Amino acid sequence: MHRKFLISMAVILMLTSGAFANIGQIECFSIGSLNIVGRSGMVGSAKGGNLVIFSHSQKIQKPWFSTKIKQEEKGVLVQYGKAQGTGGVSGVAQRAKIQGIQGQYTKPFGSTMQGQCLKVNLGQVALKSGGVGSTQGVQGFIGGQSQKISTPHVTNAGKQFVAVGQYVSVSGGEGSTGIVVNAVSVEMSQGQAVGK
Numbered sequence: 001m002h003r004k005f006l007i008s009m010a011v012i013l014m015l016t017s018g019a020f021a022n023i024g025q026i027e028c029f030s031i032g033s034l035n036i037v038g039r040s041g042m043v044g045s046a047k048g049g050n051l052v053i054f055s056h057s058q059k060i061q062k063p064w065f066s067t068k069i070k071q072e073e074k075g076v077l078v079q080y081g082k083a084q085g086t087g088g089v090s091g092v093a094q095r096a097k098i099q100g101i102q103g104q105y106t107k108p109f110g111s112t113m114q115g116q117c118l119k120v121n122l123g124q125v126a127l128k129s130g131g132v133g134s135t136q137g138v139q140g141f142i143g144g145q146s147q148k149i150s151t152p153h154v155t156n157a158g159k160q161f162v163a164v165g166q167y168v169s170v171s172g173g174e175g176s177t178g179i180v181v182n183a184v185s186v187e188m189s190q191g192q193a194v195g196k
Contacts, residue, residue, distance in 0.1 A: 023060050024105035029073055031098040035139075037081035038091025045084035046091075052077040065108035068150045071116075073100050075143025081124075085133015092137035092168065094124040100145055108151045115191030116145045118160050123183040126168040134171030140164060156192045 037048040057072030081092035102116035120143075126135045144161035164186060170178040 022105070022107050023062065023067065023069060024103065025058050025060060025069060025071065026101070026103035027056060027058055027071060027073060028101035029054060029056070029075075029099070031075075031077055031096065033077060033079060033094075033096040035079040035081055035094040036091070037083050037093075037135075037137075038089070039083045039085065039133075040089040041087070043086045045082070047080075047082045049080035050077070051079075062108065066152045067106065067108040069104045069106060069148070071102050071104055071114075071145070071147035073102065073143070073145045075100075075141060077139075077141045079137075079139040081135070081137040083133070083135040085128070085131050087174070088129055088131020088133060090128040090131075090133040090135040090170070092124060092126045092135050094137055094139050095122070096139060096141065097121045098141055098143070100143070102145050102147055104147055104149055106149050106151055109153065111193070111195050112149045112151060112154055112156050113191070113193045114147050114149055114156055114158060115189070116147060116158060116160055117189040118143070118145055118162060118187070120162055120164050120186040121184070122164060122166055124166055124168055124181075126170045126180045127178070128170040128172055129177045130175060132172070132174050134169070136167075136169045138165070138167045140166065154194050156194060158190055158192060160188050160190065162186055162188065
C-alpha cells in the first residue's frame with residue numbers, strides 16, 4: 001500500500017510540475033556578404049560572386065502532454081558582378097545583410113507564445129567611367145520562417161516569406177560616365193500569444 005501511494009505521488013508531482021511541462025526554443029541566423037568586382041586600364045574583365053544556402057529547424061515533442069512545437073528557417077542569397085572594357089574604370093560593389101530570429105514557448109495546459117522577425121538589406125553600386133566598357137550586377141535573396149505550436153487546447157502557426165532582387169547595368173563609349181545605385185530594405189515581424 002505504501003509503495004502504491006509513493007508511485008501515485010511521484011506521478012502527480014510530475015504532471016503538476018512546470019519544469020516537466022513547459023517547453024521553449026529559439027533559433028536565429030545572420031548573413032553578412034560583400035562582393036566587389038572592378039577593372040581599370042587596358043583591355044580586361046573581372047567577375048565575382050557569392051552563393052549562400054542555409055536551412056535549419058528544430059522540433060520538440062512531448063507525447064505524454066500531446067504537445068509539439070516546431071520551427072524552421074531557410075534561405076538562398078546570390079550575388080554576381082561582372083566588369084569588362086578597354087581603358088577607363090568599371091566595376092560593381094554589392095552588399096547584403098540578412099538576419100532572422102524566432103522563438104516559441106508553451107505550457108501544454110496553459111498559455112502559448114511565439115514570434116518571429118526577418119530583416120533583409122541589399123545594396124549595390126555600378127560605375128563605368130572613361131574608356132569603353134560595361135558593368136553588370138545582380139543579387140537576390142529568397143527565404144522564410146515558419147513555426148507551429150500544437151497543444152491539447154490550441155494550435156498556433158505563423159509563416160513569413162520574402163523574395164527580393166536587384167539588377168544593375170551600365171555601359172558606354174569612350175569618355176562616357178555612368179553610375180547606378182540600388183538599395184532595398186525589408187523588415188517583417190509577427191507574434192502570437194494565447195492565454196490560459
